[in-house]
Amino acid sequence: MRIALVGPPGSGKGTQGELLGHKLSVPHISSGDLLREATRSGTPWGSKAKDYMDRGQLVPDELVLELIKERVSRSDCRGGFLLDGFPRNPDQALALGRVLNGAGLDHVIAIEVAEQSIVERLSGRRTCRGCGRLYHVTFNPPRRAGRCNVCSSELYVRDDDREDTVRERLQVYRRQTEPLMGFYADAGLLRRVDGSGSPEQVTTRILAIVGAGR
Ligand code: AP5
Numbered sequence: 317m318r319i320a321l322v323g324p325p326g327s328g329k330g331t332q333g334e335l336l337g338h339k340l341s342v343p344h345i346s347s348g349d350l351l352r353e354a355t356r357s358g359t360p361w362g363s364k365a366k367d368y369m370d371r372g373q374l375v376p377d378e379l380v381l382e383l384i385k386e387r388v389s390r391s392d393c394r395g396g397f398l399l400d401g402f403p404r405n406p407d408q409a410l411a412l413g414r415v416l417n418g419a420g421l422d423h424v425i426a427i428e429v430a431e432q433s434i435v436e437r438l439s440g441r442r443t444c445r446g447c448g449r450l451y452h453v454t455f456n457p458p459r460r461a462g463r464c465n466v467c468s469s470e471l472y473v474r475d476d477d478r479e480d481t482v483r484e485r486l487q488v489y490r491r492q493t494e495p496l497m498g499f500y501a502d503a504g505l506l507r508r509v510d511g512s513g514s515p516e517q518v519t520t521r522i523l524a525i526v527g528a529g530r
Pocket of ligand 1: 323324325326327328329330331332347348349351368369370372373374375376377380400401402403404408437438440441442450451452453455456476485511512513514515516518
């Protein structure tokens with residue numbers, strides 16, 4: 317099954333990607349995680365991407381596309397995958413169609429969350445430096461403060477979760493990513509899901525939509 321999760325910053329794409337990836341036994345591919353990994357490489361390419369990310373703007377399509385192309389071509393994606401944060405605009409959606417050679421996506425899930433919740437979720441997010449697992453200081457705290465439950469690595473606050481950058485990311489989402497909804501609605505692939513409630517409740521709603529619910 318090939319699924320793309322779309323939604324504003326903090327709507328829970330990464331959280332759902334992790335939970336659904338396990339349930340559906342497909343790799344969870346986050347364009348943000350791929351980019352963050354690339355920025356740590358210290359190459360001029362990585363520094364350029366980091367500059368866009370720190371300002372809350374989209375990284376140029378050609379840079380992201382290279383990473384996605386390489387990732388979906390790996391053997392573990394033969395049975396499908398879950399994209400999180402890609403595509404992010406209609407041009408990326410068209411490019412993805414070309415990469416998949418017309419095989420296309422099966423479902424595009426738009427996670428909808430009120431803006432007040434987005435602010436709460438992003439201001440309390442903590443990410444594991446070792447394995448990338450997500451936490452929230454209130455909604456999903458780690459067992460030991462500041463340490464990952466799984467690998468015990470340090471938890472950190474993302475550079476782009478500063479208040480001014482979050483505001484910019486929300487504006488970029490409205491301007492550049494919302495047009496994607498019309499694109500996928502026209503293609504008959506878009507399904508909107510209520511992103512409120514616990515992560516597990518949201519997962520159950522998505523599984524029902526993709527026909528994999530219990
Ligand atoms: P990216 O990493 O994709 O960030 P984003 O889209 O802004 O989304 P987030 O990761 O902030 O949030 P999320 O929806 O995954 O929520 P999460 O599950 O973490 O991209 C970062 C940057 O990279 C972009 O700004 C851009 O520069 C660049 N980029 C990435 N893709 C690109 C592309 N395709 N093209 C160009 N540039 C690109 O949840 C947030 C918090 O809420 C967590 O603490 C979590 O524990 C908590 N939470 C989740 N669900 C719930 C729930 N149901 N109830 C309570 N708390 C919850």
